[in-house]
Amino acid sequence: MAVTVPTASRFHGTSAARAAGKRTRRNSTLLGLLAWLCGIVFFLPFAWMVLTSLHSEQDAATNPPSLGAALTLDGYREFFGSGTGVSPWPPLENSLTASLTSTLLVLLLAIPAAYALSIKPVRKWTDVMFFFLSTKMLPAVAGLLPVYLIAKNIGMLDNIWLLVLLYTSMNLPIAVWMMRSFLADVPVAILEAAAIDGAGLPTVLVRIVAPVVAPGIAATALISFIFSWNELLFARVLTGVVAGTAPVFLTSFVTSQGLFLAKVCAAAVCISLPVLAAGFAAQDKLVQGLSLGAVK
Amino acid sequence: MRRPHAPHATTAKPSTSPPARRRRGAWARRAPLLPALLFMIVVTQLPFVGTLVISFMRWNALDPNDRGWAGFQNYKAEFTDPQLRHSLTTTVTLTATVVLVSLLLGLGLALLLDRKFIGRGAVRTMLITPFLVVPVASALLWKHALYNATYGLFNGTLTWLWSLFGSDSAPQPDWLSVAPLMSVEASLIWQWTPFMMLILLAGLQSRPTDIIEAARVDGAGSWHIFRYLTFPHLRRYLELAALLGTIYVVQNFDAVFTLTSGGLGTANLPYTVYTTFYQAHDYGQASAEGVIVVALSIIVATFALRTVSSLFKEEIR
Numbered sequence: 055m056a057v058t059v060p061t062a063s064r065f066h067g068t069s070a071a072r073a074a075g076k077r078t079r080r081n082s083t084l085l086g087l088l089a090w091l092c093g094i095v096f097f098l099p100f101a102w103m104v105l106t107s108l109h110s111e112q113d114a115a116t117n118p119p120s121l122g123a124a125l126t127l128d129g130y131r132e133f134f135g136s137g138t139g140v141s142p143w144p145p146l147e148n149s150l151t152a153s154l155t156s157t158l159l160v161l162l163l164a165i166p167a168a169y170a171l172s173i174k175p176v177r178k179w180t181d182v183m184f185f186f187l188s189t190k191m192l193p194a195v196a197g198l199l200p201v202y203l204i205a206k207n208i209g210m211l212d213n214i215w216l217l218v219l220l221y222t223s224m225n226l227p228i229a230v231w232m233m234r235s236f237l238a239d240v241p242v243a244i245l246e247a248a249a250i251d252g253a254g255l256p257t258v259l260v261r262i263v264a265p266v267v268a269p270g271i272a273a274t275a276l277i278s279f280i281f282s283w284n285e286l287l288f289a290r291v292l293t294g295v296v297a298g299t300a301p302v303f304l305t306s307f308v309t310s311q312g313l314f315l316a317k318v319c320a321a322a323v324c325i326s327l328p329v330l331a332a333g334f335a336a337q338d339k340l341v342q343g344l345s346l347g348a349v350k
Numbered sequence: 351m352r353r354p355h356a357p358h359a360t361t362a363k364p365s366t367s368p369p370a371r372r373r374r375g376a377w378a379r380r381a382p383l384l385p386a387l388l389f390m391i392v393v394t395q396l397p398f399v400g401t402l403v404i405s406f407m408r409w410n411a412l413d414p415n416d417r418g419w420a421g422f423q424n425y426k427a428e429f430t431d432p433q434l435r436h437s438l439t440t441t442v443t444l445t446a447t448v449v450l451v452s453l454l455l456g457l458g459l460a461l462l463l464d465r466k467f468i469g470r471g472a473v474r475t476m477l478i479t480p481f482l483v484v485p486v487a488s489a490l491l492w493k494h495a496l497y498n499a500t501y502g503l504f505n506g507t508l509t510w511l512w513s514l515f516g517s518d519s520a521p522q523p524d525w526l527s528v529a530p531l532m533s534v535e536a537s538l539i540w541q542w543t544p545f546m547m548l549i550l551l552a553g554l555q556s557r558p559t560d561i562i563e564a565a566r567v568d569g570a571g572s573w574h575i576f577r578y579l580t581f582p583h584l585r586r587y588l589e590l591a592a593l594l595g596t597i598y599v600v601q602n603f604d605a606v607f608t609l610t611s612g613g614l615g616t617a618n619l620p621y622t623v624y625t626t627f628y629q630a631h632d633y634g635q636a637s638a639e640g641v642i643v644v645a646l647s648i649i650v651a652t653f654a655l656r657t658v659s660s661l662f663k664e665e666i667r
Contacts, residue, residue, distance in 0.1 A: 086467030093473035100479045103491045115501040118510035166382030189394045191651035195620045196640035200400030223393035287603045301486040322487035333482035341548045
């Protein structure tokens with residue numbers, strides 16, 4: 055042991071460092087706890103929504119809240135129409151149709167456009183990019199009335215395909231921006247070299263383009279799906295009993311009489327489920343999508 | 351990460367090729383772009399022309415016989431109407447409050463999440479959740495399960511806290527009528543903070559770690575590292591988050607519609623246009639409001655586009 059006795063100065067140095075290390079460790083534990091606390095605060099309303107959806111209507115509407123009340127699936131049964139006989143499946147199917155079809159259309163239109171704006175850019179391509187973005191900045195509500203009148207005249211009101219068109223236009227600008235930022239990462243020099251070496255188009259697409267672009271397509275599709283699924287204003291004005299989407303269906307719960315809290319919470323959970331699942335599965339894609347591809 | 355554009359990219363083909371071929375080449379370049387461009391023009395720009403025309407008309411669906419040109423009457427009515435002016439200030443207050451507060455909260459959370467601690471992934475997932483709840487569902491949750499004066503969670507918690515001290519006279523405010531605009535803002539801040547956090551966290555994690563390490567070795571304190579290294583790097587991301595947040599919050603309809611139905615001074619511009627059109631059926635008036643909203647948006651957008659172009663400067667060369 056005598057061998058390890060340090061000199062005075064070194065001893066002081068290490069003990070100071072150790073004290074500092076202890077302090078930073080304590081600080082970082084505290085900051086970790088703070089992060090947990092914030093996480094719980096932000097999560098609490100959602101947790102409350104899930105818990106309420108699993109309570110009976112009587113237990114859901116108590117003051118103070120009854121946390122430990124018996125759990126039941128009655129709220130969910132109500133949502134699926136056990137009491138009223140109104141099935142939520144048609145609006146859910148409408149939402150799915152509108153979201154998936156418009157997402158597909160968005161990709162079909164955005165990918166070629168992004169190609170023309172990045173790999174073989176047209177002249178003044180920045181102007182085109184800003185035109186797309188500017189349509190996103192104009193409030194959608196400003197074009198609502200003419201769309202309504204036209205739809206009414208050609209008998210397209212309460213038709214899910216009208217929403218498909220509108221949702222496509224709503225998400226196309228974001229999609230073009232995102233896809234462009236991904237296509238800009240495709241190594242053009244390698245593309246040209248491969249072409250000179252005689253690689254066919256399928257080879258080039260699979261080996262060089264796809265690995266770079268596939269995450270971008272996934273991110274674009276995710277964002278497009280979520281925004282279409284969430285949309286309320288157009289769906290509310292332009293659809294009725296036939297083509298009403300899930301968010302419109304959800305607002306109809308507000309008018310219910312009597313106790314309805316558990317039922318509303320169950321409905322809110324069910325309708326948010328596709329977005330929650332998609333979002334949790336692809337958190338990073340979400341960031342890319344929302345930042346128009348600027349943050350990778 | 352970002353590839354500088356090859357110089358040939360923006361110029362046309364070599365001048366040796368005949369003009370006809372060059373023109374064909376230019377069209378070949380444009381062709382993939384045209385479907386998307388045409389689609390956007392037809393679906394978003396043409397309806398607006400319709401709005402512009404109708405805004406000069408006297409047209410109420412409830413009174414179909416009295417339809418004709420009205421000149422600037424709708425606009426005159428708009429600017430003398432205190433309600434529209436109020437919804438204008440409401441829109442500005444609502445957007446500014448929501449964007450600024452969620453930006454600050456998001457920055458704090460991003461800084462917390464940027465350090466290693468036990469269960470970081472779980473906390474991140476919890477923090478993202480509010481953003482993944484469908485906006486209408488979130489508005490209903492806040493209105494009925496949280497704000498409700500008799501059985502909402504907020505007042506329930508107050509009752510519980512007061513009862514801990516043996517009091518049964520806990521304050522039971524009706525949140526939505528005591529502070530309607532703040533209630534709407536709070537629910538939107540809950541939804542938008544995760545979004546800001548995600549962008550800022552991505553910004554933090556793209557910091558060049560070697561420079562920060564070097565600064566730390568040279569004895570720079572945490573505050574100085576934040577002030578002189580992290581913050582300048584983060585500025586672009588702050589601007590981006592603020593801009594995108596503004597685009598979406600300005601157009602918010604769901605929260606105002608669900609929480610207060612635009613009552614008690616919470617009607618913002620999108621909601622006002624909606625009621626004039628959908629409830630009052632005054633098409634001319636609603637169109638004039640739409641045109642005013644667009645005119646204002648263009649002012650904001652011109653400023654915003656300038657910010658964006660500086661943000662994407664690195665890409666756009």
